Amino acid sequence: MFNRLFGKPKQETNALTTLDKLNETLEMLEKKEKVLLKKAAAEVEKAKEFTRGKNKRAAIQCLKRKRLYEQQIEQLGNFQLRIHDQMIMLEGAKATTETVDALRTGAAAMKAMQKATNIDDVDKTMDEINEQTENMKQIQEALSTPIGAAADFDEDELEAELEELEGAELEEQLLQPATTAPAAPVQVPAGKRPVPQKRTAEEEELANLQAEMAL
Numbered sequence: 001m002f003n004r005l006f007g008k009p010k011q012e013t014n015a016l017t018t019l020d021k022l023n024e025t026l027e028m029l030e031k032k033e034k035v036l037l038k039k040a041a042a043e044v045e046k047a048k049e050f051t052r053g054k055n056k057r058a059a060i061q062c063l064k065r066k067r068l069y070e071q072q073i074e075q076l077g078n079f080q081l082r083i084h085d086q087m088i089m090l091e092g093a094k095a096t097t098e099t100v101d102a103l104r105t106g107a108a109a110m111k112a113m114q115k116a117t118n119i120d121d122v123d124k125t126m127d128e129i130n131e132q133t134e135n136m137k138q139i140q141e142a143l144s145t146p147i148g149a150a151a152d153f154d155e156d157e158l159e160a161e162l163e164e165l166e167g168a169e170l171e172e173q174l175l176q177p178a179t180t181a182p183a184a185p186v187q188v189p190a191g192k193r194p195v196p197q198k199r200t201a202e203e204e205e206l207a208n209l210q211a212e213m214a215l
Helices: 002-006 009-052 056-116 119-144 148-152 155-175 201-214
Strands: none
Touching: 009 056
16 A cells, blocks of 8 residues: 555655756756846847947847847746756655655564564563562571571560660669779878878778779
């Protein structure tokens, strides 16, 4: 159907050849038109000269030839207009043919791709992907499950034991005595030896406790 409407590739080549021929003809007509314009202008100049020379008959002959040239120029203009119209039609037909060919090629490629990717194959592939994903999820869950003695531990009991340890640690911190500031050095007059001061029972007990903690 498309071949009947827009022609085959060989006809497209013929269209390109025709466009080239029309271009050549158009250039030839434009050259002829320029020549005739120059001749018409020359006849006008001759008519002016004959008019200045009082040769009315010769001046009229020049004007007649000028009008003949103008008629030919008008005719050439019509020819050029028709050629332009034909070229526009051929270029439009060529663009239409190329568009249809591109659409035909795209439709064929789409059809081939659909054959290569059947919907049943797509569904099967998606099912396999989902199955593999579910298997991997199960494997990961199995690997993360505790085994052996660790599987028998109660998470609630472990959390309760941890809370007891934290409470005991806090209580121990509260019962710890505050650090005492070091005593200021006693100024001893020159020549006298410092007299050791006796510590009270509380100070003695505190010193003993600090020594045990140091150990």
